[in-house]
Amino acid sequence: xxxxxxxxxxxxxxxxxxxxxxxxxxxxxxxxxxxxxxxxxxxxxxxxxxxxxxxxxxxxxxxxxxxxxxxxxxxxxxxxxxxxxxxxxxxxxxxxxxxxxxxxxxxxxxxxxxxxxxxxxxxxxxxxxxxxxxxxxxxxxxxxxxxxxxxxxxxxxxxxxxxxxxxxxxxxxxxxxxxxxxxxxxxxxxxxxxxxxxxxxxxxxxxxxxxxxxxxxxxxxxxxxxxxxxxxxxxxxxxxxxxxxxxxxxxxxxxxxxxxxxxxxxxxxxxxxxxxxxxxxxxxxxxxxxxxxxxxxxxxxxxxxxxxxxxxxxxxxxxxxxxxxxxxxxxxxxxxxxxxxxxxxxxxxxxxxxxxxxxxxxxxxxxxxxxxxxxxxxxxxxxxxxxxxxxxxxxxxxxxxxxxxxxxxxxxxxxxxxxxxxxxxxxxxxxxxxxxxxxxxxxxxxxxxxxxxxxxxxxxxxxxxxxxxxxxxxxxxxxxxxxxxxxxxxxxxxxxxxxxxxxxxxxxxxxxxxxxxxxxxxxxxx
Numbered sequence: 001x002x003x004x005x006x007x008x009x010x011x012x013x014x015x016x017x018x019x020x021x022x023x024x025x026x027x028x029x030x031x032x033x034x035x036x037x038x039x040x041x042x043x044x045x046x047x048x049x050x051x052x053x054x055x056x057x058x059x060x061x062x063x064x065x066x067x068x069x070x071x072x073x074x075x076x077x078x079x080x081x082x083x084x085x086x087x088x089x090x091x092x093x094x095x096x097x098x099x100x101x102x103x104x105x106x107x108x109x110x111x112x113x114x115x116x117x118x119x120x121x122x123x124x125x126x127x128x129x130x131x132x133x134x135x136x137x138x139x140x141x142x143x144x145x146x147x148x149x150x151x152x153x154x155x156x157x158x159x160x161x162x163x164x165x166x167x168x169x170x171x172x173x174x175x176x177x178x179x180x181x182x183x184x185x186x187x188x189x190x191x192x193x194x195x196x197x198x199x200x201x202x203x204x205x206x207x208x209x210x211x212x213x214x215x216x217x218x219x220x221x222x223x224x225x226x227x228x229x230x231x232x233x234x235x236x237x238x239x240x241x242x243x244x245x246x247x248x249x250x251x252x253x254x255x256x257x258x259x260x261x262x263x264x265x266x267x268x269x270x271x272x273x274x275x276x277x278x279x280x281x282x283x284x285x286x287x288x289x290x291x292x293x294x295x296x297x298x299x300x301x302x303x304x305x306x307x308x309x310x311x312x313x314x315x316x317x318x319x320x321x322x323x324x325x326x327x328x329x330x331x332x333x334x335x336x337x338x339x340x341x342x343x344x345x346x347x348x349x350x351x352x353x354x355x356x357x358x359x360x361x362x363x364x365x366x367x368x369x370x371x372x373x374x375x376x377x378x379x380x381x382x383x384x385x386x387x388x389x390x391x392x393x394x395x396x397x398x399x400x401x402x403x404x405x406x407x408x409x410x411x412x413x414x415x416x417x418x419x420x421x422x423x424x425x426x427x428x429x430x431x432x433x434x435x436x437x438x439x440x441x442x443x444x445x446x447x448x449x450x451x452x453x454x455x456x457x458x459x460x461x462x463x464x465x466x467x468x469x470x471x472x473x474x475x476x477x478x479x480x481x482x483x484x485x486x487x488x489x490x491x492x493x494x495x496x497x498x499x500x501x502x503x504x505x506x507x508x509x510x511x512x513x514x515x516x517x518x519x520x521x522x523x524x525x526x
Contacts, residue, residue: 130198227247265277465492
């Protein structure tokens with residue numbers, strides 16, 4: 001675009017209209033850019049100390065220039081101020097602090113001024129174009145877009161999307177796939193960011209939602225909302241699992257996604273470069289969902305731990321390698337799909353573990369409760385595994401065991417209580433010889449056994465304890481006191497609060513709730 005001294009008024013508006021059409025932006029933004037360009041040229045003409053305002057008539061293209069002056073009682077800056085008396089000569093209603101526009105004669109845009117004005121216009125147009133691109137594509141986050149490969153740089157693929165350019169980073173490409181210039185590429189738009197060089201549009205072919213969107217395009221029931229995709233897990237280029245549920249009981253969600261002779265799923269697999277897809281029926285019951293997710297493996301039994309969101313899955317011996325999958329792929333994807341940590345164990349391993357636990361519990365009861373092997377085995381068979389289980393159980397519960405009566409149950413509870421008291425006394429004596437600091441002794445959220453175990457490993461004060469990391473604490477207590485990282489982290493946090501290393505959150509109710517939760521976890525470990 002050229003700005004010259006002889007640029008006519010009507011031609012000025014035509015230029016603005018042409019630029020707006022070329023760049024796909026609002027003509028008003030171009031006019032505003034022209035006004036700023038004229039202001040820049042006028043300031044160079046009249047002096048940078050002046051506050052120049054340019055106005056372009058939107059109908060005629062006429063350019064008007066003004067010098068903005070502030071009304072002041074005493075003029076200190078003649079370039080930007082006007083006296084109250086002089087202002088009132090022009091406008092009797094003028095008051096101190098008002099702004100007055102003083103008309104200036106039009107300027108002849110010389111070559112240098114025109115070039116400067118052109119640079120301002122180009123920059124403003126570029127900024128407006130970038131803002132338009134950002135606004136256009138930020139509203140398209142979550143869509144699948146199709147573009148043309150422009151070039152590749154260091155493994156990243158640059159994609160042309162109309163007037164915009166997007167990037168598929170190396171990590172967002174399916175392994176072993178490659179693209180050449182001019183190739184058509186389909187990808188998931190997952191982010192748009194404002195950056196110095198303009199809006200950056202990020203695409204992905206490995207994102208789990210890319211596969212979900214492909215199914216939405218291939219399966220009308222998903223597009224219509226009859227079938228819902230609940231979750232997706234992918235190992236890009238290798239294998240994926242997708243969980244679906246139908247809102248219409250007459251429609252099989254898995255069958256609908258597979259299609260006639262597998263036509264629908266094959267269309268998705270082809271786009272994903274042969275990625276094998278398992279379509280899983282979703283269930284609100286975690287155990288059922290996990291069993292479905294581990295397909296094609298058969299499952300014998302599941303044991304849920306809702307608090308830790310862990311699930312133990314027992315499978316036939318010959319199915320263990322299928323359930324785990326090559327390099328743990330099947331169980332890893334099932335875990336991602338369901339949101340549960342899954343532990344796979346064969347029936348043989350489960351049997352060995354139960355026999356070991358039974359033997360250990362039997363030996364413990366024989367020694368601690370001074371009972372015959374038959375009684376110890378009966379306790380272990382009924383699910384009692386610790387002396388605490390016996391001591392704190394209801395009398396009726398013990399008496400209901402076959403071969404037991406109230407007298408035996410009462411005697412067992414007494415012996416268990418005596419054993420625990422003896423162990424507590426031994427712990428107290430042991431703690432006395434370990435020189436535990438008073439602040440750790442009085443810290444209520446961990447029991448004496450835990451304190452003694454820590455003291456043996458040189459953690460003897462509350463400061464020592466607070467300085468630990470959660471995984472470090474779990475490792476120290478391994479084999480002595482069962483504790484997970486979440487509980488360990490909470491206990492360390494409370495110790496730091498007591499020491500004043502950190503401040504409590506202002507929400508009192510939440511803080512109290514967190515402390516109670518920590519206390520409950522601590523009791524669980526005792």
